[in-house]
Amino acid sequence: MIRVLIVDDHEVVRHGLRFVLDQEDGIEVVGECAAGERALAVIPALRPDVVLLDMVMPGLDGLGVLRRLAGTPEADRPAVIVLTSFLEDERVVEAVRLGALSYLPKTTAVDRVVDAVRAAAEGGSVLEPGVAALLVERVRRGGARRPLDLLTPRERDVLAQLARGRSNSEIGRSLGMGRETVKTHVSSILAKLGLADRTQAAIFGLQQGLVPLDEALDG
Structure with a gap:
């Protein structure tokens, strides 16, 4: 069973993701959080395999959460999928550098989100074409x-x-x-x-x- 924690400050987004994931065999949503600090507080207790993480939130944002997680032991660190409304060059590269396995726009089809969750549980990534193009271009320009x-x-x-x-x-x-x-x-x-x-x-x-x-x- 893949244990998922949803972190997003929009209640409608959280509930929508929960509804989709709860229909899937082998996936269990173990919690929801509206803030980055709260997510970091509950991760040790909930022990999710995968975190769906909003990039832009009040207080500690998605990059802040990723930075804090990067400082924890790898065995205790969940796989992270970033969900965002923004495809900014710097944010994409920094999120991947900090360990995000997938970086998906919030307009991504629900089946792709499910694919990303299953892939993340195995240590893999699912990237939308626009995100992949940004990463490739950034590497070519020396950003990584x-x-x-x-x-x-x-x-x-x-x-x-x-x-x-x-x-x-x-x-x-x-x-x-x-x-x-x-x-x-x-x-x-x-x-x-x-x-x-x-x-x-x-x-x-x-x-x-x-x-x-x-x-x-x-x-």
Whole structure:
């Protein structure tokens, strides 16, 4: 069961998200908060797997929450999906840098939000095209330290497997995940890095030194 905490200062948004998620098998909304400080206070007790986090709130905003969570032990840190009405360049990059797995406009279709929750529980991302484009452009302009910084640890694992020439089925067996989860990770990697296909991703992984060249050739 994926445990979800909804953090948004608009009651209608919170109730709408709860209604959608409560219809889904394997997902349980364990709480709602209208403020960032309150969310940080209840996370240790509720222990959500995923937090749906509004970016703009009175008091401590979404980036503030992400900064505070970044200072907690990784084992106690929930996956975070940012929901926002604003697609500002600096906010997108900073949210991803601080650990947000997905950054979704509030106009995102509900099924995409559900996909993002399921992906986040597995350490993956779901990015809307406009957000992905912003991230790619920011990396190209030097806004991130290096492109790999945009990937989650799990996405890096998948990228390393791609660099070894593995199929989705082989990656799933190696990393202990289903084929659909692997596909979600691969799609996120391509979007974040601005790559066209898995071949480009494999080459990129080799260029970044994720896998020694002789090991890739043996694979």
